[in-house]
Amino acid sequence: MGQDKEEVLQCRRAAAVFSGGISSDPIYAAIHRVIIDRHLRGKVLDYGAGLGQLTRSLLSLQRFERVSAADILPVSADLAGKVEWIEQDLNSPIENHDESFDVAIAAEVIEHLENPRAMVRDLYRILCPGGTVVVTTPNNESWRAILALLFRGHYVAFGDTSYPAHIVALLRKDFGRIFHEAKFESPKFYYTNEGGFPGKPDVTWQAITFGFFRGLRFSDNVVAVATKRK
Secondary structure, eight states, rough: OOOHHHHOOOHHHHHHHHHSOOOOOOHHHHHHHHHTTTOOEEEEEEEEEEEEEHHHHHHTTTTTEEEEEEEESOOOTTBBBBBEEEEEEESOOOTOOTEEEEEEEEEGGGGSSSSSHHHOOOOOOOHEEEEEEEEEEEEETSSHHHHHHHHHHSSSSGGGTTTTTTTOOOOHHHHHHHHHHTOOOOOOOEEEOOOOEETEEEEHHHOOOOOOTTTTGGGGGEEEEBOOOO
């Protein structure tokens, strides 16, 4: 007999707690660069907000007319009343929010969910025409990730120490296909420009090359950005 719905939900909550509910500063910095570079404003959703670290940052920017957040975890006390908090399992669609947001940001979320295509279709539905989706995930095309796959049989962010939080590994080709199938325009990719040296993740490529090594092969995380057609 398979797991009942409540048992599945408890497992997903446990995985969310295991993940820590926050991302790294370089990821948040990359998201901020995208927000500024693409002049993003309006109503924003922190999709997969965790403990609300990015939500607080979006509030502090004071450029969005409304900040909302969604996560399987409950709202933190300091955010209650300041943002719309949608508490639900993001493996299911967000209801009653069709075309409600100008921007949806999913920071290190897609690798946690069982169906990335369903997630992106849902983001398309809740975005207004012309809205922007920003999705970050571990960069499985960095040298560190590729070498881990060759020598360990899995990408560096998808080993036993990352499971059951990280369950879906994606490449740029996957994002291109998924966004295309969901009717988004072709994605543009950005990088955190912060990447651990293979075997010594506390030492970054940027530190040993004085910032010269950047981009796809030398970043631990990738940011995919796409626009919903008007």
